Amino acid sequence: MDAQVRSVLRRVIQRIPNKNIENLLKKWNCLSADQLCALDYTRPKWMIVEQVTSFCEENRLNLKHITNLEMIYHIENPDKGVWHACQLTEAQDDAVGVDLTQFKEQFKAHLHGVVRHISIKIKKHEDEAIWIRIAWGDNFSKPNHLKPTYVVHHLHTSYVFISNLMAKHKIFLSISVATKHGSIKDGHLSTRSLTAMRELLLRRYQQVTYPGSLSGSLQAKSNVYPCIGKEHSEHEEMRYQMSCEAFGHGPTPKLETAVYRLETRYRGNGNHTLSDREEFFRGVVRFSSSSLLDSLRHCVASGMAEGPVTPLLSAITQRGRNYFVITDKGPGVSSQASAQRA
Amino acid sequence: MALLTPYSKVPELNTATVLLVENEEELQSKLANALVQYEKDFNVNVRLARKLPLPVENKETRPRIDLIVFLVNLLSERSLQSVESSLAHLHSDCFLGKVCFLVTDARCGSHTQERLVSVRKLAAAHQCPVLCAEHRTVDGVNAAAVRLLNILKVSAGMSPIATTALYLSSLTRCSVTSDLEED
Numbered sequence: 247m248d249a250q251v252r253s254v255l256r257r258v259i260q261r262i263p264n265k266n267i268e269n270l271l272k273k274w275n276c277l278s279a280d281q282l283c284a285l286d287y288t289r290p291k292w293m294i295v296e297q298v299t300s301f302c303e304e305n306r307l308n309l310k311h312i313t314n315l316e317m318i319y320h321i322e323n324p325d326k327g328v329w330h331a332c333q334l335t336e337a338q339d340d341a342v343g344v345d346l347t348q349f350k351e352q353f354k355a356h357l358h359g360v361v362r363h364i365s366i367k368i369k370k371h372e373d374e375a376i377w378i379r380i381a382w383g384d385n386f387s388k389p390n391h392l393k394p395t396y397v398v399h400h401l402h403t404s405y406v407f408i409s410n411l412m413a414k415h416k417i418f419l420s421i422s423v424a425t426k427h428g429s430i431k432d433g434h435l436s437t438r439s440l441t442a443m444r445e446l447l448l449r450r451y452q453q454v455t456y457p458g459s460l461s462g463s464l465q466a467k468s469n470v471y472p473c474i475g476k477e478h479s480e481h482e483e484m485r486y487q488m489s490c491e492a493f494g495h496g497p498t499p500k501l502e503t504a505v506y507r508l509e510t511r512y513r514g515n516g517n518h519t520l521s522d523r524e525e526f527f528r529g530v531v532r533f534s535s536s537s538l539l540d541s542l543r544h545c546v547a548s549g550m551a552e553g554p555v556t557p558l559l560s561a562i563t564q565r566g567r568n569y570f571v572i573t574d575k576g577p578g579v580s581s582q583a584s585a586q587r588a
Numbered sequence: 589m590a591l592l593t594p595y596s597k598v599p600e601l602n603t604a605t606v607l608l609v610e611n612e613e614e615l616q617s618k619l620a621n622a623l624v625q626y627e628k629d630f631n632v633n634v635r636l637a638r639k640l641p642l643p644v645e646n647k648e649t650r651p652r653i654d655l656i657v658f659l660v661n662l663l664s665e666r667s668l669q670s671v672e673s674s675l676a677h678l679h680s681d682c683f684l685g686k687v688c689f690l691v692t693d694a695r696c697g698s699h700t701q702e703r704l705v706s707v708r709k710l711a712a713a714h715q716c717p718v719l720c721a722e723h724r725t726v727d728g729v730n731a732a733a734v735r736l737l738n739i740l741k742v743s744a745g746m747s748p749i750a751t752t753a754l755y756l757s758s759l760t761r762c763s764v765t766s767d768l769e770e771d
Contacts, residue, residue, distance in 0.1 A: 470621065471620075471621065471624050473624060473631065473632065473633045473634065474617075474620045474621070474624060474633075474634045474635075474636065475633070475634070475635050475636070475650075476635070476636045476637075477607075477635055477636065477637035477638075477642045477643060477646055477650075478637060478638050478643060480643070480645070481638075481643075548613065549613075549638070
Protein backbone atom coordinates (compact mmCIF):
# COMPACT_ATOMS: atom_id res chain seq x y z
CA MET A 247 0.00 0.00 0.00
CA ASP A 248 1.54 3.28 -0.95
CA ALA A 249 1.27 6.58 0.84
CA GLN A 250 -1.77 7.79 -1.06
CA VAL A 251 -3.76 4.68 -0.27
CA ARG A 252 -2.82 4.93 3.38
CA SER A 253 -3.89 8.56 3.58
CA VAL A 254 -7.26 7.77 2.01
CA LEU A 255 -7.78 4.93 4.46
CA ARG A 256 -6.80 7.07 7.40
CA ARG A 257 -9.16 9.81 6.31
CA VAL A 258 -12.07 7.41 5.97
CA ILE A 259 -11.58 5.78 9.38
CA GLN A 260 -11.05 9.08 11.14
CA ARG A 261 -14.37 10.39 9.97
CA ILE A 262 -16.41 7.51 11.30
CA PRO A 263 -17.43 7.47 14.95
CA ASN A 264 -15.98 4.47 16.77
CA LYS A 265 -19.29 2.77 17.32
CA ASN A 266 -20.04 2.57 13.61
CA ILE A 267 -16.65 1.26 12.51
CA GLU A 268 -17.37 -2.34 13.43
CA ASN A 269 -20.50 -2.59 11.29
CA LEU A 270 -18.81 -0.91 8.40
CA LEU A 271 -15.82 -3.21 8.43
CA LYS A 272 -18.11 -6.24 8.60
CA LYS A 273 -20.05 -5.01 5.57
CA TRP A 274 -16.82 -4.35 3.74
CA ASN A 275 -15.82 -7.96 4.19
CA CYS A 276 -12.14 -7.47 3.45
CA LEU A 277 -10.76 -8.27 6.88
CA SER A 278 -10.77 -11.77 8.27
CA ALA A 279 -12.83 -12.74 11.29
CA ASP A 280 -9.72 -12.95 13.51
CA GLN A 281 -8.66 -9.48 12.51
CA LEU A 282 -12.11 -8.12 13.24
CA CYS A 283 -12.10 -9.68 16.68
CA ALA A 284 -8.67 -8.31 17.40
CA LEU A 285 -9.79 -4.71 16.95
CA ASP A 286 -10.56 -2.91 20.16
CA TYR A 287 -13.01 -0.08 19.57
CA THR A 288 -12.59 1.52 22.95
CA ARG A 289 -9.07 2.61 22.15
CA PRO A 290 -8.31 6.10 20.86
CA LYS A 291 -8.98 6.71 17.20
CA TRP A 292 -5.36 6.87 16.09
CA MET A 293 -4.72 3.40 17.49
CA ILE A 294 -7.68 1.99 15.60
CA VAL A 295 -6.45 3.64 12.42
CA GLU A 296 -3.01 2.08 12.87
CA GLN A 297 -4.45 -1.35 13.52
CA VAL A 298 -6.74 -1.27 10.53
CA THR A 299 -3.92 0.01 8.31
CA SER A 300 -1.67 -2.83 9.37
CA PHE A 301 -4.43 -5.39 8.77
CA CYS A 302 -5.00 -3.96 5.31
CA GLU A 303 -1.29 -4.22 4.57
CA GLU A 304 -1.31 -7.84 5.74
CA ASN A 305 -4.17 -8.63 3.43
CA ARG A 306 -2.49 -6.74 0.62
CA LEU A 307 -5.48 -4.56 -0.07
CA ASN A 308 -5.17 -1.88 -2.72
CA LEU A 309 -6.83 1.40 -3.65
CA LYS A 310 -9.88 -0.27 -5.10
CA HIS A 311 -10.76 -1.87 -1.79
CA ILE A 312 -10.26 1.33 0.16
CA THR A 313 -12.43 3.37 -2.18
CA ASN A 314 -15.01 0.63 -1.84
CA LEU A 315 -14.96 1.14 1.91
CA GLU A 316 -15.40 4.87 1.52
CA MET A 317 -18.32 4.31 -0.81
CA ILE A 318 -20.02 1.90 1.56
CA TYR A 319 -19.67 4.49 4.30
CA HIS A 320 -21.27 7.19 2.19
CA ILE A 321 -24.10 4.96 1.06
CA GLU A 322 -24.88 4.04 4.67
CA ASN A 323 -24.70 7.67 5.80
CA PRO A 324 -26.14 9.74 2.99
CA ASP A 325 -26.79 12.77 5.13
CA LYS A 326 -23.24 14.11 5.28
CA GLY A 327 -21.90 16.95 3.20
CA VAL A 328 -23.94 19.30 1.07
CA TRP A 329 -25.98 17.88 -1.79
CA HIS A 330 -27.29 19.71 -4.82
CA ALA A 331 -30.08 18.57 -7.08
CA CYS A 332 -30.01 18.79 -10.86
CA GLN A 333 -32.66 17.96 -13.34
CA LEU A 334 -32.29 16.32 -16.70
CA THR A 335 -34.49 17.84 -19.35
CA GLU A 336 -35.40 17.25 -22.98
CA ALA A 337 -35.48 13.51 -22.73
CA GLN A 338 -34.94 11.72 -25.98
CA ASP A 339 -37.30 8.99 -27.03
CA ASP A 340 -35.19 6.11 -25.86
CA ALA A 341 -34.37 7.65 -22.50
CA VAL A 342 -36.89 5.50 -20.66
CA GLY A 343 -35.38 2.33 -21.97
CA VAL A 344 -31.89 2.92 -20.61
CA ASP A 345 -30.89 0.11 -18.35
CA LEU A 346 -28.13 -0.05 -15.81
CA THR A 347 -25.37 -1.62 -17.91
CA GLN A 348 -26.01 0.77 -20.77
CA PHE A 349 -25.86 3.72 -18.43
CA LYS A 350 -22.64 2.53 -16.81
CA GLU A 351 -20.87 1.94 -20.10
CA GLN A 352 -21.89 5.24 -21.60
CA PHE A 353 -21.05 7.20 -18.48
CA LYS A 354 -17.61 5.72 -18.08
CA ALA A 355 -16.79 5.94 -21.76
CA HIS A 356 -17.77 9.55 -21.91
CA LEU A 357 -15.87 10.66 -18.85
CA HIS A 358 -12.77 8.72 -19.77
CA GLY A 359 -12.87 10.35 -23.16
CA VAL A 360 -13.05 13.83 -21.72
CA VAL A 361 -10.67 13.72 -18.77
CA ARG A 362 -7.40 11.95 -19.06
CA HIS A 363 -6.87 10.72 -15.51
CA ILE A 364 -10.00 9.87 -13.70
CA SER A 365 -11.20 7.13 -11.42
CA ILE A 366 -14.85 6.12 -11.53
CA LYS A 367 -16.69 3.64 -9.40
CA ILE A 368 -20.36 2.81 -9.89
CA LYS A 369 -22.53 0.87 -7.50
CA LYS A 370 -26.21 0.10 -7.54
CA HIS A 371 -28.06 0.25 -4.24
CA GLU A 372 -31.20 -1.76 -3.44
CA ASP A 373 -33.60 1.10 -3.79
CA GLU A 374 -32.92 1.71 -7.48
CA ALA A 375 -30.28 4.36 -6.81
CA ILE A 376 -27.00 4.38 -8.68
CA TRP A 377 -24.11 5.72 -6.66
CA ILE A 378 -21.11 7.02 -8.57
CA ARG A 379 -17.83 8.01 -7.01
CA ILE A 380 -15.48 10.12 -9.14
CA ALA A 381 -11.92 11.07 -8.26
CA TRP A 382 -10.75 13.79 -10.63
CA GLY A 383 -7.27 14.20 -12.04
CA ASP A 384 -6.22 16.24 -15.01
CA ASN A 385 -3.85 15.85 -17.94
CA PHE A 386 -0.79 15.83 -15.73
CA SER A 387 -1.74 14.50 -12.35
CA LYS A 388 -3.27 11.35 -11.04
CA PRO A 389 -6.77 11.32 -9.62
CA ASN A 390 -7.15 12.97 -6.25
CA HIS A 391 -8.86 10.46 -4.03
CA LEU A 392 -9.08 12.75 -1.05
CA LYS A 393 -11.77 14.91 -2.62
CA PRO A 394 -14.10 12.66 -4.53
CA THR A 395 -17.38 13.72 -6.02
CA TYR A 396 -20.45 11.62 -5.29
CA VAL A 397 -23.32 11.45 -7.73
CA VAL A 398 -26.60 9.68 -7.07
CA HIS A 399 -29.01 9.04 -9.90
CA HIS A 400 -32.26 7.17 -9.92
CA LEU A 401 -32.68 5.60 -13.32
CA HIS A 402 -35.88 6.49 -15.10
CA THR A 403 -36.29 9.64 -13.05
CA SER A 404 -34.89 12.89 -14.23
CA TYR A 405 -33.08 13.81 -11.02
CA VAL A 406 -29.39 13.75 -10.27
CA PHE A 407 -27.95 14.52 -6.84
CA ILE A 408 -24.38 15.73 -6.59
CA SER A 409 -22.07 16.31 -3.67
CA ASN A 410 -18.64 17.92 -3.54
CA LEU A 411 -18.26 18.92 -7.17
CA MET A 412 -15.83 21.66 -8.09
CA ALA A 413 -16.90 24.23 -10.63
CA LYS A 414 -14.24 23.30 -13.14
CA HIS A 415 -15.44 19.72 -13.31
CA LYS A 416 -19.07 20.61 -13.60
CA ILE A 417 -19.12 20.72 -17.36
CA PHE A 418 -17.57 17.29 -17.74
CA LEU A 419 -19.99 15.70 -15.38
CA SER A 420 -23.06 17.32 -16.84
CA ILE A 421 -22.37 16.07 -20.34
CA SER A 422 -21.71 12.58 -19.15
CA VAL A 423 -24.77 12.21 -16.98
CA ALA A 424 -27.17 13.55 -19.54
CA THR A 425 -26.73 10.52 -21.73
CA LYS A 426 -30.14 10.33 -23.32
CA HIS A 427 -31.27 13.81 -22.44
CA GLY A 428 -30.81 17.08 -24.17
CA SER A 429 -29.53 19.10 -21.28
CA ILE A 430 -29.11 19.26 -17.56
CA LYS A 431 -30.12 22.22 -15.47
CA ASP A 432 -29.63 23.33 -11.92
CA GLY A 433 -32.44 22.20 -9.67
CA HIS A 434 -32.07 25.09 -7.22
CA LEU A 435 -32.29 22.74 -4.28
CA SER A 436 -29.46 22.12 -1.85
CA THR A 437 -29.53 20.56 1.58
CA ARG A 438 -27.30 18.64 3.91
CA SER A 439 -29.54 15.62 3.84
CA LEU A 440 -29.77 13.46 0.75
CA THR A 441 -32.72 11.56 2.18
CA ALA A 442 -34.67 14.79 2.54
CA MET A 443 -33.85 15.77 -1.01
CA ARG A 444 -34.95 12.44 -2.39
CA GLU A 445 -38.14 12.44 -0.36
CA LEU A 446 -39.03 15.88 -1.58
CA LEU A 447 -38.29 15.42 -5.27
CA LEU A 448 -39.44 11.86 -5.65
CA ARG A 449 -42.57 12.73 -3.65
CA ARG A 450 -41.99 10.13 -1.01
CA TYR A 451 -43.64 12.01 1.83
CA GLN A 452 -47.29 11.99 2.84
CA GLN A 453 -49.24 14.34 0.67
CA VAL A 454 -52.87 15.27 0.86
CA THR A 455 -54.56 13.60 -2.05
CA TYR A 456 -57.97 15.21 -2.07
CA PRO A 457 -59.45 18.14 -0.22
CA GLY A 458 -61.52 17.44 2.86
CA SER A 459 -59.69 14.25 3.66
CA LEU A 460 -58.30 15.66 6.88
CA SER A 461 -61.45 17.03 8.47
CA GLY A 462 -61.93 15.20 11.72
CA SER A 463 -58.34 14.14 12.13
CA LEU A 464 -57.62 17.28 14.08
CA GLN A 465 -60.65 16.78 16.30
CA ALA A 466 -59.67 13.24 17.03
CA LYS A 467 -56.21 14.36 18.09
CA SER A 468 -57.10 17.03 20.57
CA ASN A 469 -60.33 16.02 22.30
CA VAL A 470 -59.39 14.90 25.78
CA TYR A 471 -62.34 16.16 27.76
CA PRO A 472 -65.74 16.56 26.11
CA CYS A 473 -66.61 19.58 28.25
CA ILE A 474 -63.85 21.65 26.70
CA GLY A 475 -65.16 23.22 23.53
CA LYS A 476 -63.39 25.32 20.96
CA GLU A 477 -65.19 28.29 19.52
CA HIS A 478 -63.06 28.62 16.44
CA SER A 479 -62.71 24.93 15.68
CA GLU A 480 -63.83 25.30 12.08
CA HIS A 481 -61.24 27.95 11.43
CA GLU A 482 -58.65 25.77 13.06
CA GLU A 483 -59.56 22.82 10.86
CA MET A 484 -59.43 24.99 7.78
CA ARG A 485 -56.01 26.31 8.69
CA TYR A 486 -54.78 22.78 9.38
CA GLN A 487 -56.16 21.60 6.05
CA MET A 488 -54.42 24.46 4.21
CA SER A 489 -51.13 23.79 5.90
CA CYS A 490 -51.25 20.09 5.10
CA GLU A 491 -52.14 20.75 1.49
CA ALA A 492 -49.11 22.94 1.12
CA PHE A 493 -46.61 20.99 3.18
CA GLY A 494 -47.93 17.46 3.54
CA HIS A 495 -49.06 15.79 6.75
CA GLY A 496 -46.99 13.44 8.84
CA PRO A 497 -43.21 13.74 8.90
CA THR A 498 -41.86 16.10 6.25
CA PRO A 499 -38.51 16.01 4.44
CA LYS A 500 -35.91 17.73 6.61
CA LEU A 501 -34.90 20.81 4.68
CA GLU A 502 -32.78 23.35 6.52
CA THR A 503 -33.01 26.57 4.54
CA ALA A 504 -34.99 28.42 1.93
CA VAL A 505 -33.44 31.43 0.24
CA TYR A 506 -35.30 34.08 -1.71
CA ARG A 507 -33.23 36.54 -3.67
CA LEU A 508 -35.25 39.70 -4.26
CA GLU A 509 -34.69 41.82 -7.31
CA THR A 510 -37.72 43.97 -7.02
CA ARG A 511 -38.48 47.60 -6.51
CA TYR A 512 -39.21 48.77 -3.02
CA ARG A 513 -42.87 49.60 -2.62
CA GLY A 514 -43.34 50.58 0.99
CA ASN A 515 -45.32 53.70 1.73
CA GLY A 516 -43.14 54.99 4.52
CA ASN A 517 -39.69 55.60 3.25
CA HIS A 518 -39.75 57.81 0.18
CA THR A 519 -36.05 57.83 -0.45
CA LEU A 520 -36.10 54.10 -1.08
CA SER A 521 -39.26 53.84 -3.10
CA ASP A 522 -38.46 56.53 -5.64
CA ARG A 523 -35.41 54.86 -7.00
CA GLU A 524 -35.25 53.30 -10.41
CA GLU A 525 -32.80 50.60 -9.58
CA PHE A 526 -33.76 47.39 -7.87
CA PHE A 527 -33.86 46.94 -4.16
CA ARG A 528 -31.73 43.89 -3.84
CA GLY A 529 -32.17 41.78 -0.77
CA VAL A 530 -31.99 38.19 0.34
CA VAL A 531 -34.56 36.60 2.62
CA ARG A 532 -33.36 33.45 4.26
CA PHE A 533 -35.41 31.04 6.35
CA SER A 534 -33.46 28.53 8.45
CA SER A 535 -34.67 25.86 10.77
CA SER A 536 -33.73 22.38 11.85
CA SER A 537 -36.75 21.16 9.92
CA LEU A 538 -38.03 23.97 7.72
CA LEU A 539 -41.17 22.37 6.34
CA ASP A 540 -42.38 21.41 9.81
CA SER A 541 -41.89 24.98 11.00
CA LEU A 542 -43.72 26.47 8.04
CA ARG A 543 -46.57 24.02 8.46
CA HIS A 544 -46.88 24.96 12.13
CA CYS A 545 -46.83 28.66 11.22
CA VAL A 546 -49.78 28.22 8.92
CA ALA A 547 -51.73 25.78 11.11
CA SER A 548 -51.44 27.92 14.23
CA GLY A 549 -52.45 31.08 12.42
CA MET A 550 -49.15 32.93 12.74
CA ALA A 551 -48.92 33.23 8.98
CA GLU A 552 -52.16 34.25 7.36
CA GLY A 553 -53.77 31.90 4.92
CA PRO A 554 -54.17 30.97 2.14
CA VAL A 555 -50.59 29.84 1.92
CA THR A 556 -48.64 32.19 -0.30
CA PRO A 557 -47.36 30.48 -3.44
CA LEU A 558 -43.86 31.64 -2.57
CA LEU A 559 -43.82 29.22 0.36
CA SER A 560 -45.82 26.41 -1.15
CA ALA A 561 -43.51 26.47 -4.16
CA ILE A 562 -40.90 24.81 -1.98
CA THR A 563 -42.86 21.59 -1.98
CA GLN A 564 -44.78 22.00 -5.23
CA ARG A 565 -41.72 22.71 -7.32
CA GLY A 566 -39.09 21.04 -5.16
CA ARG A 567 -36.70 23.98 -4.83
CA ASN A 568 -35.30 26.03 -2.02
CA TYR A 569 -33.60 28.83 -3.91
CA PHE A 570 -35.80 31.39 -5.63
CA VAL A 571 -35.15 34.61 -7.47
CA ILE A 572 -38.07 37.00 -7.36
CA THR A 573 -38.16 39.67 -10.02
CA ASP A 574 -40.45 42.55 -10.64
CA LYS A 575 -42.72 41.04 -13.22
CA GLY A 576 -46.19 41.72 -11.96
CA PRO A 577 -48.24 43.65 -9.41
CA GLY A 578 -48.56 40.72 -7.04
CA VAL A 579 -44.87 40.43 -6.37
CA SER A 580 -44.43 43.21 -3.84
CA SER A 581 -47.35 42.19 -1.63
CA GLN A 582 -46.02 38.68 -1.51
CA ALA A 583 -42.53 39.85 -0.76
CA SER A 584 -43.81 41.76 2.23
CA ALA A 585 -45.53 38.67 3.58
CA GLN A 586 -42.16 37.22 4.49
CA ARG A 587 -42.08 39.00 7.81
CA ALA A 588 -43.09 35.87 9.74
CA MET B 589 -72.69 44.36 16.16
CA ALA B 590 -73.59 41.32 18.22
CA LEU B 591 -72.26 41.75 21.73
CA LEU B 592 -71.66 38.97 24.16
CA THR B 593 -74.22 39.36 26.90
CA PRO B 594 -74.09 37.57 30.23
CA TYR B 595 -77.70 37.09 31.05
CA SER B 596 -79.38 36.23 27.78
CA LYS B 597 -79.48 32.50 28.42
CA VAL B 598 -80.76 30.25 31.17
CA PRO B 599 -78.11 28.73 33.42
CA GLU B 600 -77.72 24.97 33.67
CA LEU B 601 -78.02 23.04 36.87
CA ASN B 602 -74.78 22.70 38.83
CA THR B 603 -72.70 23.84 35.90
CA ALA B 604 -70.43 26.78 35.36
CA THR B 605 -68.93 27.84 32.04
CA VAL B 606 -65.76 29.83 31.61
CA LEU B 607 -64.54 31.33 28.35
CA LEU B 608 -60.77 31.57 27.93
CA VAL B 609 -59.69 34.07 25.31
CA GLU B 610 -56.05 33.94 24.23
CA ASN B 611 -54.40 35.05 21.02
CA GLU B 612 -51.58 32.52 21.07
CA GLU B 613 -53.77 29.52 21.99
CA GLU B 614 -50.98 27.99 24.04
CA LEU B 615 -51.81 28.35 27.70
CA GLN B 616 -55.55 28.03 27.31
CA SER B 617 -55.60 24.30 26.63
CA LYS B 618 -53.36 23.52 29.60
CA LEU B 619 -55.44 25.76 31.82
CA ALA B 620 -58.65 24.17 30.53
CA ASN B 621 -57.44 20.69 31.45
CA ALA B 622 -56.45 21.88 34.92
CA LEU B 623 -59.78 23.62 35.47
CA VAL B 624 -61.76 20.53 34.54
CA GLN B 625 -59.63 18.25 36.69
CA TYR B 626 -59.59 20.33 39.84
CA GLU B 627 -63.26 20.96 40.35
CA LYS B 628 -65.22 18.09 41.80
CA ASP B 629 -68.24 19.78 43.28
CA PHE B 630 -69.82 21.05 40.11
CA ASN B 631 -69.38 20.66 36.37
CA VAL B 632 -67.03 23.00 34.64
CA ASN B 633 -67.38 23.69 30.94
CA VAL B 634 -64.57 25.49 29.23
CA ARG B 635 -64.81 27.30 25.91
CA LEU B 636 -61.60 28.24 24.14
CA ALA B 637 -61.46 31.16 21.77
CA ARG B 638 -58.82 33.19 20.07
CA LYS B 639 -60.56 36.52 20.09
CA LEU B 640 -63.98 38.10 20.21
CA PRO B 641 -66.44 38.28 18.52
CA LEU B 642 -67.26 34.60 18.75
CA PRO B 643 -68.52 32.85 15.63
CA VAL B 644 -72.23 33.29 15.09
CA GLU B 645 -72.66 29.64 14.13
CA ASN B 646 -72.04 28.51 17.67
CA LYS B 647 -74.55 30.84 19.26
CA GLU B 648 -77.28 28.24 19.75
CA THR B 649 -75.10 25.49 21.12
CA ARG B 650 -73.03 27.71 23.36
CA PRO B 651 -74.04 27.56 27.02
CA ARG B 652 -74.37 30.62 29.19
CA ILE B 653 -70.96 31.99 29.98
CA ASP B 654 -70.34 32.80 33.61
CA LEU B 655 -66.82 34.12 33.46
CA ILE B 656 -64.68 35.51 30.66
CA VAL B 657 -60.95 35.34 31.20
CA PHE B 658 -58.56 37.22 28.93
CA LEU B 659 -55.13 35.59 28.88
CA VAL B 660 -52.44 38.11 28.05
CA ASN B 661 -48.86 37.11 27.36
CA LEU B 662 -46.85 40.15 28.32
CA LEU B 663 -43.98 39.15 26.06
CA SER B 664 -46.05 39.78 22.96
CA GLU B 665 -47.45 43.14 21.90
CA ARG B 666 -50.01 41.46 19.70
CA SER B 667 -51.50 39.67 22.67
CA LEU B 668 -52.43 42.91 24.37
CA GLN B 669 -53.72 44.50 21.17
CA SER B 670 -55.95 41.53 20.51
CA VAL B 671 -57.44 41.78 24.00
CA GLU B 672 -58.08 45.50 23.59
CA SER B 673 -59.96 44.94 20.37
CA SER B 674 -61.91 42.03 21.85
CA LEU B 675 -63.13 44.13 24.76
CA ALA B 676 -65.23 46.18 22.40
CA HIS B 677 -67.38 43.13 21.71
CA LEU B 678 -68.57 42.68 25.26
CA HIS B 679 -71.82 44.04 26.54
CA SER B 680 -71.31 46.43 29.42
CA ASP B 681 -73.22 44.11 31.76
CA CYS B 682 -70.31 41.68 31.54
CA PHE B 683 -68.05 44.03 33.40
CA LEU B 684 -70.07 43.68 36.58
CA GLY B 685 -67.94 40.86 37.88
CA LYS B 686 -67.83 38.50 34.91
CA VAL B 687 -64.55 39.53 33.30
CA CYS B 688 -61.07 38.87 34.58
CA PHE B 689 -57.55 39.34 33.21
CA LEU B 690 -54.79 36.78 33.60
CA VAL B 691 -51.28 37.87 32.64
CA THR B 692 -48.21 35.68 32.23
CA ASP B 693 -44.49 36.40 32.05
CA ALA B 694 -44.83 39.49 34.20
CA ARG B 695 -41.28 39.19 35.47
CA CYS B 696 -39.39 38.72 32.20
CA GLY B 697 -37.71 41.80 30.90
CA SER B 698 -38.47 45.48 30.73
CA HIS B 699 -41.15 45.63 28.06
CA THR B 700 -43.33 43.39 30.18
CA GLN B 701 -43.39 45.97 32.95
CA GLU B 702 -44.76 48.61 30.61
CA ARG B 703 -47.34 46.22 29.28
CA LEU B 704 -48.33 45.18 32.76
CA VAL B 705 -49.01 48.82 33.58
CA SER B 706 -51.20 49.09 30.47
CA VAL B 707 -53.10 45.96 31.42
CA ARG B 708 -53.67 47.24 34.93
CA LYS B 709 -54.91 50.57 33.64
CA LEU B 710 -57.24 48.75 31.27
CA ALA B 711 -58.52 46.52 34.05
CA ALA B 712 -58.99 49.44 36.41
CA ALA B 713 -60.97 51.30 33.77
CA HIS B 714 -63.29 48.30 33.45
CA GLN B 715 -63.37 47.43 37.14
CA CYS B 716 -61.95 43.95 36.71
CA PRO B 717 -59.33 41.99 38.63
CA VAL B 718 -55.89 41.14 37.26
CA LEU B 719 -54.25 37.83 38.15
CA CYS B 720 -50.58 37.09 37.49
CA ALA B 721 -49.77 33.49 36.64
CA GLU B 722 -46.70 31.45 35.94
CA HIS B 723 -47.42 29.17 33.05
CA ARG B 724 -44.23 27.28 32.39
CA THR B 725 -44.57 24.73 35.17
CA VAL B 726 -47.40 22.37 35.99
CA ASP B 727 -47.66 23.80 39.49
CA GLY B 728 -48.04 27.30 38.13
CA VAL B 729 -50.84 26.30 35.81
CA ASN B 730 -52.62 24.43 38.58
CA ALA B 731 -52.32 27.38 40.95
CA ALA B 732 -53.81 29.69 38.31
CA ALA B 733 -56.63 27.20 37.75
CA VAL B 734 -57.47 27.10 41.44
CA ARG B 735 -57.62 30.89 41.63
CA LEU B 736 -59.80 31.08 38.56
CA LEU B 737 -62.11 28.44 39.99
CA ASN B 738 -62.59 30.56 43.10
CA ILE B 739 -63.69 33.50 41.00
CA LEU B 740 -65.78 31.24 38.75
CA LYS B 741 -67.68 29.85 41.71
CA VAL B 742 -68.78 33.29 42.70
CA SER B 743 -69.58 34.43 39.17
CA ALA B 744 -71.73 31.39 38.54
CA GLY B 745 -73.59 31.85 41.77
CA MET B 746 -72.26 28.66 43.34
CA SER B 747 -70.72 30.21 46.38
CA PRO B 748 -72.54 29.03 49.53
CA ILE B 749 -72.27 32.36 51.24
CA ALA B 750 -74.36 34.86 49.38
CA THR B 751 -71.53 36.51 47.56
CA THR B 752 -72.42 37.94 44.23
CA ALA B 753 -70.09 38.56 41.37
CA LEU B 754 -70.58 42.28 41.66
CA TYR B 755 -69.61 42.28 45.31
CA LEU B 756 -66.51 40.22 44.66
CA SER B 757 -65.41 42.38 41.82
CA SER B 758 -65.65 45.50 43.89
CA LEU B 759 -63.24 43.85 46.33
CA THR B 760 -60.83 42.41 43.80
CA ARG B 761 -60.86 44.98 41.04
CA CYS B 762 -57.59 46.37 39.94
CA SER B 763 -56.77 49.80 41.15
CA VAL B 764 -54.20 52.09 39.64
CA THR B 765 -52.33 54.08 42.23
CA SER B 766 -51.21 57.61 41.63
CA ASP B 767 -47.53 56.80 41.14
CA LEU B 768 -48.48 54.44 38.31
CA GLU B 769 -50.57 57.13 36.71
CA GLU B 770 -47.58 59.40 36.51
CA ASP B 771 -45.80 57.03 34.12
